[in-house]
Amino acid sequence: MKGWFKILLLALALLVFGAMRLPYEAALSKSLRDAGLFPTDLGIGTRDKIGQTSSAVALGGLRTLVATFLNLRAFTYFTEQRWNDVEETYNTIVDLAPRTRYYWDTGSWHMAYNAASYYINDSKLPPLRRREAWRMSIHKGRAFLERGIRNNPDDWSLLASLGFLLSDSNKYPAFRDANASFAAAAEAYQKSADTGKAPGYVQRSAFYALARVEGREAEALALARKLYGEGPINRTPTMKALLFVLEAWENPKMDLKTRAIEIYGSPENAYEALSVHWSRVRDGFPVHGVSAVIPLLEEQLSIPKDKSVLNKPLPPPAGPDEWFR
Amino acid sequence: MSNAVHISPKGSHIMRIWVIAAHTFTQLVRMKVFYFLAVFAVIAIASNFFDLPQHEGPEAVGANVLRSIKSWSLGAMTLFSVVLSVVATALLLPKDAEDRTLYTILAKPVPRFDYLAGKLLGVLLLVFVSLALMDGLMTAVLHVRTNMVVAQQVEMATAMGWPADAVASLRAETLASGPNASLQGAVFAVFLRASIMASLALLISTFSSSTLFTTIVSFLIYFIGHFQADARNIYLQAGEAGEGLFARIASLVLSMVMPDFQLFNVIDAVIEGQALPMLSLAKLTLVGMYYAVFFTFASWFIFADKEF
Numbered sequence: 184m185k186g187w188f189k190i191l192l193l194a195l196a197l198l199v200f201g202a203m204r205l206p207y208e209a210a211l212s213k214s215l216r217d218a219g220l221f222p223t224d225l226g227i228g229t230r231d232k233i234g235q236t237s238s239a240v241a242l243g244g245l246r247t248l249v250a251t252f253l254n255l256r257a258f259t260y261f262t263e264q265r266w267n268d269v270e271e272t273y274n275t276i277v278d279l280a281p282r283t284r285y286y287w288d289t290g291s292w293h294m295a296y297n298a299a300s301y302y303i304n305d306s307k308l309p310p311l312r313r314r315e316a317w318r319m320s321i322h323k324g325r326a327f328l329e330r331g332i333r334n335n336p337d338d339w340s341l342l343a344s345l346g347f348l349l350s351d352s353n354k355y356p357a358f359r360d361a362n363a364s365f366a367a368a369a370e371a372y373q374k375s376a377d378t379g380k381a382p383g384y385v386q387r388s389a390f391y392a393l394a395r396v397e398g399r400e401a402e403a404l405a406l407a408r409k410l411y412g413e414g415p416i417n418r419t420p421t422m423k424a425l426l427f428v429l430e431a432w433e434n435p436k437m438d439l440k441t442r443a444i445e446i447y448g449s450p451e452n453a454y455e456a457l458s459v460h461w462s463r464v465r466d467g468f469p470v471h472g473v474s475a476v477i478p479l480l481e482e483q484l485s486i487p488k489d490k491s492v493l494n495k496p497l498p499p500p501a502g503p504d505e506w507f508r
Numbered sequence: 509m510s511n512a513v514h515i516s517p518k519g520s521h522i523m524r525i526w527v528i529a530a531h532t533f534t535q536l537v538r539m540k541v542f543y544f545l546a547v548f549a550v551i552a553i554a555s556n557f558f559d560l561p562q563h564e565g566p567e568a569v570g571a572n573v574l575r576s577i578k579s580w581s582l583g584a585m586t587l588f589s590v591v592l593s594v595v596a597t598a599l600l601l602p603k604d605a606e607d608r609t610l611y612t613i614l615a616k617p618v619p620r621f622d623y624l625a626g627k628l629l630g631v632l633l634l635v636f637v638s639l640a641l642m643d644g645l646m647t648a649v650l651h652v653r654t655n656m657v658v659a660q661q662v663e664m665a666t667a668m669g670w671p672a673d674a675v676a677s678l679r680a681e682t683l684a685s686g687p688n689a690s691l692q693g694a695v696f697a698v699f700l701r702a703s704i705m706a707s708l709a710l711l712i713s714t715f716s717s718s719t720l721f722t723t724i725v726s727f728l729i730y731f732i733g734h735f736q737a738d739a740r741n742i743y744l745q746a747g748e749a750g751e752g753l754f755a756r757i758a759s760l761v762l763s764m765v766m767p768d769f770q771l772f773n774v775i776d777a778v779i780e781g782q783a784l785p786m787l788s789l790a791k792l793t794l795v796g797m798y799y800a801v802f803f804t805f806a807s808w809f810i811f812a813d814k815e816f
Contacts, residue, residue, distance in 0.1 A: 190715075193806055200802050201764025204795075208768045209744060211791050212737055220777040220788065221770075247779040248583030251576055255558060282780040285572050380681075382665075382674035416671055 250280040266298040287331025295324020314507040321357040342375035350392045352465045368392035404429040424460040431472025439476040454480040458492040525626040532630020555580035570657030581646035589702035597709035598722035621808040647687045654686030694778040700796035701772040707803035714810040733769035
């Protein structure tokens with residue numbers, strides 16, 4: 184058989200063979216994508232950012248390896264406080280490995296916590312610009328986490344991280360409406376708890392956030408009673424204080440002192456715990472009935488008025504208004 | 509040591525193929541290819557040290573380093589196996605011709621198909637053994653590190669007052685990130701991709717005049733193969749985006765001629781913690797075998813009446 188004829192036959196066989204496998208491969212590709220075993224296509228923007236060599240490696244089936252190297256690079260940027268580079272690198276990393284929780288969490292942490300804290304102390308910028316940079320960093324961190332959640336809707340940890348960010352006393356002042364921020368935090372924590380994989384503290388955190396939402400006290404009280412009834416594991420100092428506070432909101436005429444002692448076991452415990460709760464002004468927790476019950480407990484415990492916790496100065500405010508003077 | 513191959517002309521095809529495969533394997537081992545295992549060991553151990561600071565609770569302690577071990581190890585396995593399968597296969601025919609072994613074998617009544625299949629099987633055996641050794645090392649490192657991470661996480665969770673059921677759930681979740689069946693499936697997917705590359709390099713080497721040409725063309729096809737799925741999608745979705753006739757024909761030809769290597773990128777999903785179902789792996793195996801068998805027969809078709 185002549186050489187050119189063999190080549191022609193081989194080319195034909197290649198095409199026939201290709202036509203035969205095409206539908207099978209298309210179906211397999213689709214089924215793997217549907218099963219979440221295929222990452223999304225690598226965008227041209229991402230290919231540009233990672234450079235030709237890394238693009239070739241990533242397209243050669245080593246996307247997670249490129250993501251690992253970029254994560255190391257991002258850590259260097261973090262130590263050098265190059266926040267824009269950190270952000271850009273993490274955006275590329277999550278394009279390469281969108282299902283890795285760690286990258287979403289760490290990228291968001293760098294933006295909302297590390298970069299934001301850096302701008303609080305950055306002496307090179309005037310206060311107004313520092314404040315804006317701080318606020319933007321926190322918003323970027325939130326947006327990054329929310330994108331991570333859209334990519335990994337069943338991941339309890341990312342939802343819990345979002346709840347933590349939105350209810351953090353150092354972060355929620357960055358959002359225009361604190362009430363909306365607490366409501367969003369409660370929703371994120373609740374979704375995390377609803378996955379069934381989250382540890383118990385996540386459900387309690389959902390309640391702590393809900394308790395701070397003005398207008399949803401009844402809902403918070405119902406949740407507090409449910410969690411409190413589930414046993415000692417949920418009876419943390421914050422839970423007890425909020426249960427008392429919300430019951431006082433529901434029924435301001437109740438016997439506050441008796442109920443406080445009932446919840447805490449003794450007047451000493453009740454006084455100590457509610458005094459701490461009274462001082463936690465920066466957390467934004469409600470304090471219904473606390474200022475009324477403390478004098479009653481002080482009277483029973485013979486604490487002189489000049490030593491009353493109500494007469495002590497509250498912790499000084501510490502928020503953006505103070506940081507960016 | 510003698511390089512002579514003793515093949516009985518009276519034996520069965522399988523026996524002849526096996527003898528050639530065993531000889532090829534020995535020939536390649538003598539080229540000291542296993543030295544790369546030392547490099548792999550360094551990579552597997554070095555990946556343990558990239559435990560970057562984390563900010564979360566016990567669930568995040570060490571999670572990154574476990575993924576790092578898998579990512580580095582499977583990445584190294586992919587590179588090693590593809591390079592090994594291409595270069596080793598590309599070397600075989602020219603080396604046999606240079607050593608005159610080829611003439612000795614073909615002078616005997618050994619079917620040329622048996623010769624090619626034996627050569628390919630020898631390379632695949634080498635790739636398989638290499639991957640098995642690397643897999644063993646990765647699994648051992650990952651097993652040790654997973655136990656260390658679990659101990660750290662449990663200690664931290666207990667100190668934070670996590671209840672027993674939450675600690676047990678955390679433990680189970682972390683153990684699932686350690687060595688498991690999906691990870692072994694991913695290693696097998698690496699082997700399948702390397703097998704396709706070896707059979708493809710064999711086909712190219714039957715009509716190529718040099719090792720370098722075979723190697724370069726094989727790697728080009730390897731990278732183009734990762735775009736095959738894009739070409740197929742352009743063809744299948746043609747019309748929706750208003751592609752012209754030429755674009756449709758070009759994408760069809762490309763998707764029919766090139767192998768689809770993107771299918772084997774399930775490895776990334778496994779590194780990210782996804783489970784690889786047995787059914788998907790079986791389907792991938794079918795794809796791998798389909799290519800390997802076709803390319804081997806195509807190689808024989810070209811090689812059958814080649815003059816030396």
